[in-house]
Amino acid sequence: MAMAVLIPCLIYLLFETSQLAQTYSMLQANFTRLGHVYNELKDNMNTVKHSYDSSNHTLTAVYKILNALVDRGYRACPRTWIKFQRICYHISRKLETWQEANTSCASQNATLVMVNSEAQQEFLASFDKGNRWIGLNNLQNIQSFRWVNGEPLVTGYWSSNEPDKSKAKRCVRKTVDGTWKSDQCDNRYSYICQIRSINYIIQLLNLPFPIESQL
Template sequence: SDGPHVDVCSSDPCANGATCVEREDSFTCLCLPSYGGERCEIGRPHPWATWVLTAFLLLGDAVDEQTCEEGWIKFQGSCYLHVPKRETWLDAEQHCRSFNGHLVSIVTPEEQHFVNSHAEDYQWIGLNDKMVENDFRWTDATPLQYVNWRPNQPDNYFNSGEDCVVMIWHGNGQWNDVPCNYHLPFTCKKGSALCGPPPEVENARMYGNRKERYQANSVIRYRCHEGFTQRRSPVVRCLPDGRWEKPQVECCELELFSVARLCFSFKSSLCFKTLSRSAHRHSS
């Protein structure tokens, strides 16, 4: 039979006021904002130190034809911004979207090391299973092809919505699923390439003023000309590689406008009478 239960948190193993959470044969320390480490024994530097480090690294980044905006760091064709401000997962994702980016997605071990090396604390990444339990997806729609879970994770331990994923900087950046309402720093990611003007769509125009350059993940919307009806999605996105998505929208001529155009071509009075009766039926 099993031996007596041992309360692993009774010895108060977590330092600096951290909360001890019991796990199976182990425990986890939930650190206060100013501390990190396996048992919260490491003091975390002031957030401004991260900004200084980021700026310093940016100055040393090689310049090529595809560059990142000021304050962002380029790595393997993408741009990254580490934000030390502590926010919930959803607010962090919205913050990144305001920059035309998303919470960071991790595709390779090299990218994993790069992102983790710019943090001094737990941080949000874009992986989540908010839609379907245990179906983890990146917010930028990148396919899930690389994972770096902590042993026995993900586990939905609190059984109350551990739907969002953190990168644990002191544990080689391994991942853990936690409740989304934690307040943590985060890293945003977006493509370094810019898109040119969006593609033309027959019988449609785009909303807003047309620009020569668009940031990755920018979205524009088409509107069909008068007399045409819209089919399929009217939006396209600037992809991280500098190409626009192929427009799916179709603008189909309304039947009455099509008949009217024929009437004008033939200048037939009978045709106009038929059109008038048809229009009356449609309006009644």
């Protein structure tokens, strides 16, 4: 009686062992195939990285050539814009709030003007005698004014008794003598847009926008 029960159990165990062996073989084969796929993906990734590095080096060389052209006086600015050093400027005669002016400049792939040097300040003061919005603001309600690109103000060219400490005056305009005044952002003035010459060329040529290290 015991033998009659044992034999079917042995047969069942042999069958299960055979099935496990087949499953193991399949898993081992799949693992081997995955190894081959991984190696292929790794090789492809190295190829892509090499291509990217080569393209990156080529673009860096192109950007350096374009910068050299700008430095040697090539007039790379939109029509009616004025170039000083590496930057193009445009004075809009439209009267807009600060936010509207900021949006209008952005729609032209430009920004409200950002003054980062004394030479730039002197140029703008002599070139233009109007009240114009510039890209300086304190809309974030922090201790210091910042430019539209998020950079903090380093050197200010304020009028006397400026900036006004009033919380209502969070945007900045250039005055007729070139100095700056804080003002209510909803007031309407004309404004000055700027774009870097090389950025304008890059847009014309439909090139990828460079990172700072490539310029």
